[in-house]
Amino acid sequence: MTSTLRALFGxxxxxxxxxxxxxxxTITVATVNNGDMIRMQGLMSDFYAKHPDIKVNWVTLExxxxxxxxxxxxxxxxxxxxxxxxxxxxxxxWGKQGWLESLNDLPASWDANDILPAIRxxxxxxxxxxxxxxxxxxxxxxxxxxxxxxxxxxxPEKPTWADISKAADAMTDKAAGIYGICLRGKAxxxxxxxxxxxxxxxxxxxxxDMKWNAQFNGDAWKKTLxxxxxxxHKDGPPGASNNGFNxxxxxxxxxxxxxxxxxxxxxxxxxxxxxSKVAADVGYALAPDNGxxxxxxxxxxxxxxxxxxxxxxxxxxxxVDWATSKDYLSLVASKEGWANVPPGTRKSxxxxxxxxxxxxxxxxxxxxxxxxxxHPTVNPxxxxxxxxxxxxxxxxxxxxxxxxxxxxxxxxxxxxxxxxNAQKLTTTAMTKAGYIK
Amino acid sequence: MARAVTPARKLGFTIASWTVGLVIFFPILWTFxxxxxxxxxxxxxxxxxxxxxxxxxxxxLVNQRSDYLLHFWNSVVISVGSTxxxxxxxxxxxxxxxxxxxxxxxxxxxxxxxxxxxPAVGVLIPIYLMFKNTxxxxxxxxxxxxxxxxxxxxxxxxxxxYFKEIPGEILEAARMDGADLKSEVxxxxxxxxxxxxxxxxxxxxxxxxNEAFWTLMLTSSQAAPLTQFIASYxxxxxxxxxxxxxxxxxxxxxxLILGWFSQKxxxxxxxxxxxx
Numbered sequence: 247m248t249s250t251l252r253a254l255f256g257x258x259x260x261x262x263x264x265x266x267x268x269x270x271x272t273i274t275v276a277t278v279n280n281g282d283m284i285r286m287q288g289l290m291s292d293f294y295a296k297h298p299d300i301k302v303n304w305v306t307l308e309x310x311x312x313x314x315x316x317x318x319x320x321x322x323x324x325x326x327x328x329x330x331x332x333x334x335x336x337x338x339x340w341g342k343q344g345w346l347e348s349l350n351d352l353p354a355s356w357d358a359n360d361i362l363p364a365i366r367x368x369x370x371x372x373x374x375x376x377x378x379x380x381x382x383x384x385x386x387x388x389x390x391x392x393x394x395x396x397x398x399x400x401x402p403e404k405p406t407w408a409d410i411s412k413a414a415d416a417m418t419d420k421a422a423g424i425y426g427i428c429l430r431g432k433a434x435x436x437x438x439x440x441x442x443x444x445x446x447x448x449x450x451x452x453x454x455d456m457k458w459n460a461q462f463n464g465d466a467w468k469k470t471l472x473x474x475x476x477x478x479h480k481d482g483p484p485g486a487s488n489n490g491f492n493x494x495x496x497x498x499x500x501x502x503x504x505x506x507x508x509x510x511x512x513x514x515x516x517x518x519x520x521x522s523k524v525a526a527d528v529g530y531a532l533a534p535d536n537g538x539x540x541x542x543x544x545x546x547x548x549x550x551x552x553x554x555x556x557x558x559x560x561x562x563x564x565x566v567d568w569a570t571s572k573d574y575l576s577l578v579a580s581k582e583g584w585a586n587v588p589p590g591t592r593k594s595x596x597x598x599x600x601x602x603x604x605x606x607x608x609x610x611x612x613x614x615x616x617x618x619x620x621h622p623t624v625n626p627x628x629x630x631x632x633x634x635x636x637x638x639x640x641x642x643x644x645x646x647x648x649x650x651x652x653x654x655x656x657x658x659x660x661x662x663x664x665x666x667n668a669q670k671l672t673t674t675a676m677t678k679a680g681y682i683k
Numbered sequence: 684m685a686r687a688v689t690p691a692r693k694l695g696f697t698i699a700s701w702t703v704g705l706v707i708f709f710p711i712l713w714t715f716x717x718x719x720x721x722x723x724x725x726x727x728x729x730x731x732x733x734x735x736x737x738x739x740x741x742x743x744l745v746n747q748r749s750d751y752l753l754h755f756w757n758s759v760v761i762s763v764g765s766t767x768x769x770x771x772x773x774x775x776x777x778x779x780x781x782x783x784x785x786x787x788x789x790x791x792x793x794x795x796x797x798x799x800x801x802p803a804v805g806v807l808i809p810i811y812l813m814f815k816n817t818x819x820x821x822x823x824x825x826x827x828x829x830x831x832x833x834x835x836x837x838x839x840x841x842x843x844x845y846f847k848e849i850p851g852e853i854l855e856a857a858r859m860d861g862a863d864l865k866s867e868v869x870x871x872x873x874x875x876x877x878x879x880x881x882x883x884x885x886x887x888x889x890x891x892x893n894e895a896f897w898t899l900m901l902t903s904s905q906a907a908p909l910t911q912f913i914a915s916y917x918x919x920x921x922x923x924x925x926x927x928x929x930x931x932x933x934x935x936x937x938x939l940i941l942g943w944f945s946q947k948x949x950x951x952x953x954x955x956x957x958x959x
Contacts, residue, residue: 274903279918284748303904308917311899318807318900324815326903436919491920496726499922509920521723521922 341371377549382590384613417504426481435644513606544633765830777842845879
């Protein structure tokens with residue numbers, strides 16, 4: 247009888263253990279619709295082979311919809327997502343609020359020291375890493391080598407804004423439908439204000455002084471906006487105040503732009519012969535400066551973060567570890583080629599001689615390395631962020647300021663009035679929010 | 684005396700109608716055409732109308748990447764379910780207001796309409812918290828409830844307007860013949876108001892099908908309808924217009940077909956009682 251009971255208990259224990267071993271944990275991953283993220287979804291068989299006990303549900307959304315959804319969910323502790331794709335704007339704010347799980351305990355094989363310092367700095371709050379970078383980007387100059395040659399000019403590797411004006415003037419041929427420069431003009435904190443905030447850094451401007459007073463009434467902002475509006479009126483395409491990343495990408499790919507200063511991720515699109523008419527004639531240079539020690543390039547990293555309080559933290563960390571590992575980069579390279587590897591996150595990727603052959607690899611790395619989110623401006627500022635200010639109020643304020651600057655570009659208001667309005671509305675918002683006493 | 688309609692006048696009206704119709708329909712036509720282009724052709728300058736390499740590649744890619752049938756089924760359940768639930772509430776409510784009005788009936792109607800005047804985002808957080816606490820996030824039940832509540836004021840208003848057109852004497856005659864309340868609503872009122880109810884129902888299904896704020900905010904993977912299917916193909920950083928157009932065409936096709944076949948009922952219902 248005793249032996250029968252023992253056998254029965256034993257069988258139950260084995261059955262229970264077997265159930266535990268095969269129990270499936272389902273995690274929900276919210277992500278943006280871009281090429282690198284979609285590619286990852288196609289490579290999930292590798293993850294499932296290594297972790298058959300974890301199932302991943304994908305929620306892929308347009309960036310702004312995703313931001314609204316995940317912000318609502320994390321602020322209310324809704325628990326709909328176990329992994330969220332967020333950017334360098336959200337991480338410092340959400341990390342400070344205690345909304346994110348620390349990733350300091352990712353396995354040693356993940357190798358945190360391999361992450362590019364600029365990117366790691368943007369994702370760390372008080373010594374804790376709150377998100378693992380999936381891909382990083384900066385901004386740089388993309389230009390038409392054939393048009394530069396025709397104009398008898400050479401683009402320096404580190405151009406100044408004066409070089410950019412000169413090249414834009416020389417390449418513009420409005421009769422042939424070629425415009426010397428294409429820049430973002432569409433209003434929005436992630437549209438024209440990303441470009442103009444980064445540009446302003448190189449002109450010595452900043453959003454705030456150390457006491458959070460708005461700085462749009464300063465000389466540096468006037469120089470920035472005047473330069474931008476004059477350059478675009480002279481050498482930019484018509485209707486530029488409606489152009490964002492996609493519109494400028496379409497113009498550049500169709501051979502309508504001499505230069506385009508925008509995200510480094512655009513390099514893979516403009517150099518793709520299937521999509522771009524000018525793929526064979528594209529050169530790259532660092533974002534311009536004015537000799538003040540700061541370049542007009544930004545820094546962004548789409549990163550994977552785990553909301554605090556998720557019920558599946560271990561499975562979520564396993565997924566984040568896999569998706570942002572060195573092995574994942576090798577996996578993409580083996581299946582899709584080195585040019586399709588998510589860029590801008592790891593030193594080891596740029597040390598790889600195979601990856602060094604990708605035409606835009608070096609310029610992307612140099613651009614990322616020249617951005618410093620913790621010291622973004624010429625003069626000291628109380629905030630973190632190159633093309634944004636990492637405070638919750640920034641999105642709303644920058645959208646309003648973006649409207650003013652877009653109107654200045656469209657010619658419906660003057661540069662002086664746009665700056666005056668920007669100063670007024672920023673001061674009002676910051677006073678209401680309690681930054682200015 | 685009615686003015687004679689001359690052939691020239693008729694031709695003018697016909698041309699004007701076609702022009703307005705084409706202008707309104709053009710974005711849908713352009714989306715449809717773009718869905719058969721390569722991504723490069725989709726952004727060609729000048730735009731290509733028919734002279735391009737037609738391809739089904741986008742439809743293949745969209746079907747490989749997304750579970751269209753799941754999203755489609757969720758849209759059907761949410762729009763049809765919320766419409767029937769709303770009708771069950773709205774028909775008696777509109778009957779009461781049309782045939783047994785009280786002192787405050789007009790105020791109640793105005794109050795109901797006023798709930799539509801607040802921007803949806805203003806109540807997002809409280810509703811999100813309620814859904815979270817009741818386990819309704821990412822469920823079809825939750826979506827049916829919220830869509831019922833959102834469209835209820837419009838349904839009651841429309842039905843109230845239709846019911847007002849039905850002469851009260853007919854209902855009185857039914858009562859004289861011994862009809863109770865249930866028989867009066869079910870056998871007299873409802874059959875007479877069928878065109879109105881049908882058009883209200885169709886309009887509500889269309890509204891619920893197209894609703895893109897709550898359906899996006901309150902779902903993630905299991906209950907996500909076609910609005911999320913479309914949103915997953917939009918991107919501010921990357922040209923995916925052809926794929927987005929293919930996804931949009933697949934999302935709007937069912938409701939477009941429903942609208943096409945039911946246009947007679949829709950027009951009949953919308954003009955019901957307009958001419959006495």
